[in-house]
Amino acid sequence: MxxxxxxxxxxxxxxxxxxxxxxxxxxxxxxxxxxxxxxxxxxxxxxxxxxxxxxxxxxxxxxxxxxxxxxxxxxxxxxxxxxxxxxxxxxxxxxxxxxxxxxxxxNWEVLPGASETLSRCCQRGFHMGVVSNFDNRLENVLSQSNLWHHFEFVLTSEDTGFAKPDRRIFEKALRLSGVPPEQAAHVGDDYTRDYRAARAVGMHGFLLRTAGQGEEPAVPPEHVLPTLGHLLALIEKG
CATH class of the missing domain: 1.10.150.720 (Haloacid dehalogenase-like hydrolase)
Incomplete structure (x- = not known):
């Protein structure tokens, strides 16, 4: 695990x-x-x-x-x-x-399984945060989508001044949470900006790859999420 x-x-x-x-x-x-x-x-x-x-x-x-x-x-x-x-x-x-x-x-909808997965992760006691190349409307969008309460912090590229894959936005998340990189993981759908960028700072990475997306290079199967609902099983298996 x-x-x-x-x-x-x-x-x-x-x-x-x-x-x-x-x-x-x-x-x-x-x-x-x-x-x-x-x-x-x-x-x-x-x-x-x-x-x-x-x-x-x-x-x-x-x-x-x-x-x-x-x-x-x-x-x-x-x-x-x-x-x-x-x-x-x-x-x-x-x-x-x-x-x-x-x-x-x-104009936004919550992806299938997202609310349930976030709730289950919170119940397991994980610290949770957002690292997104979004502008400063994001907190409002998350609040109205009923997702904001899952997170201890929300980092946008506009607020921090660094956009993924810049390592500094991930380093700021680690500083805010006080957690070392080897005890942290990032979940995202973009190979370069999410998966590879998080791993470059020493974090674990999980790549959400929905059906029909092309295969990305060099991603071990235990790091690939066919759906968000697979996340906790992969964490426990790892």
Whole structure:
């Protein structure tokens, strides 16, 4: 059995996922303003804009004087512009509304087994924390999703100034909990940002790999979670 005292958790696509594709949410907002745009086009535009914005202004532009709110409003406006919507007044309204929509649980749903697994981990006495490349809306989203009470701390990349796979966000989690890395494990769905990054600081790692995902390199089967419900069995077996 692994002698673990701390479990840290990724959020997006580990505990929570979007209820519908981004393009669907954006298209619904556009319809409310009398603007017709295809969800598929918005999804494509969003992916392109998000990648470029992340490259030019990493970690929500925190190091370049932006707030995450400005960062996201800019992403939404550029997504609509790339999809053929250019009226500034409507763009500003839609961007503000969508930013606030994604502040709440309205656009997020809890992954199957997440609440039960978190409750069982708390009952076993683990210290629990979040380590997420999310902006400062995360605590609100977790509260509204009824997950916040499981955690002793929530570290976002915006708050700490370091985004996974930067080791410093994991080191901060270890300092906050007072637990040495060999007694800690991180649970997440991304090989590089979650699994490999946690192991680089000496923590254990569990990779959530849902059906249909590609095989990642060099992950022993005892570190792979087909579902969150497998976690405690793997900890006890390890």
């Amino acid at each position: 692994l002698r673990l005292r701390l479990l840290t958790w990724d959020v997006k696509d580990t505990l929570l996922r979007l209820r519908q594709p981004v393009g669907e949410s954006y298209a619904a907002e556009a319809r409310a303003h009398g603007v017709q745009v295809q969800p598929e086009m918005l999804s494509r535009s969003f992916r392109e804009v998000y990648r470029a914005q992340s490259r030019h202004f990493p970690n929500y532009g925190r190091g370049q004087g932006l707030s995450s709110r400005q960062w996201w409003v800019d992403v939404v406006k550029q997504t609509f512009r790339l999809s053929g919507v250019h009226e500034d007044g409507v763009l500003t309204l839609m961007a503000e509304n969508l930013y606030h929509d994604f502040c709440s649980a309205h």
